[in-house]
Amino acid sequence: MQTLFRKTVKETIRLKGIGLHSGKTVRLNIHPAESGHGLKFNHSQPTHSTIIPVHVDYVIDTGNAVTLGKDQVKIQTIEHLMAALHTLGITDALIDIDSTEVPIMDGSSLPFLEAIQSTGWIESKTILEPIQITNPIWVVEGDKYLVLLPSDELKVTYSIDFNHPLLRGQSFTTNLDQKTVLEDILPARTFGFLKDVEQLQSKGLALGGSLDNAVVLTEDGYLNDSLRYENECVRHKVLDLIGDLAVLGRPFTGHLIASKAGHGLDISLARCILEQEKANEMKNFRQNKNFSQKSNQQKQA
Ligand SMILES: [Zn+2]
Incomplete structure (x- = not known):
């Protein structure tokens, strides 16, 4: 990097x-x-x-x-x-x-x-300073998972699988270099199902939700006239993952593999990344301490 x-x-x-x-x-x-x-x-x-x-x-x-x-x-x-x-x-x-x-x-x-x-x-x-990912990290919740494998590049493989004819088994793999994220990920809009929107609005939620700020799915299609990408929904899930992991405050490289993940798993992964980093810092600190003790002993001998 x-x-x-x-x-x-x-x-x-x-x-x-x-x-x-x-x-x-x-x-x-x-x-x-x-x-x-x-x-x-x-x-x-x-x-x-x-x-x-x-x-x-x-x-x-x-x-x-x-x-x-x-x-x-x-x-x-x-x-x-x-x-x-x-x-x-x-x-x-x-x-x-x-x-x-x-x-x-x-x-x-x-x-x-x-x-x-x-x-x-x-x-x-x-x-x-970037965070060094030294070992695979994964979080699982039922049939949903999010894995991060060490790699010199940042890339993602994301799969979603909703009970909807257009969103069954949508999968997307891409490098997450800055140019790709700017052009292929960040313009992807959030999405929701019309039946959920109606239910949320009856409870006084999602009151600002409209076709101006979401891709809305009907029983078998989209309510919007057009999409920004043919697979806009899975791309938006990648956008969410990038935004959620920004709570780390620092970049990292690795291969993210997500299946049916979401904010909960994203944040759990962020916590695991920080735990791994703390453990690595502790290990390096001990190794440096042992090394300086050994070199002092050698000097004294
Ligand atoms: Zn989102």
Whole structure:
């Protein structure tokens, strides 16, 4: 992997959209931050504000989206914004938000991506160390699984299998180099089944959901006039995986193999990746200690 440096946005990016669940307008401003700050949300209210770091330790829910939480405040549906920031290598920014959910925009990462690209970024001189994947890692839940194998490249093989004529056994393999992710993954929109949308809306959820921000599946087809890719749904699952693993805060290489996975397994994998890294650090620390003890003994002898 080439040497990567920490980056922030060049100037404040102002975005506005609707919340998928609330259906209400959300304002989101991405401010530049100093190197080492990390990505953090600032949930601003008239009387007080709460800062929530974008880190796996702050993930409190993975139901329909990834939700961060701290001090009774939550920020949901962070993954499409995170996929855009992570792919462009933005490591440091303060994200002001006046709602508890990131706006859904067009259901993909494209509006976030275009906004960040048009503003630009500043690269610091601080090296961003990648996480080394040394051993296979896997998480399993019933017939769903997510595996990460060590590799010098980042690539993915993703399979979905829904009880729907168009989504049975859809599978997609690709390298996840930056160009491919920008062109082939980040524009893929989220998707939902019409019957689920109707059910959610009857419970006061998904009130902002529409054909403007999702691919909607009917009993045997799509409600939308056209798709961005013939296999847009599986590509969106890859987008979610990239956005979910951005809670690691650092890049890594490896071969991701996913079958019917989702936010829950993605976040479990992120936790396992950090556990492996901690174990490796401990092992290296012990080896270095033994080595320095041995060389001291040799010097004394
Ligand atoms: Zn998504």
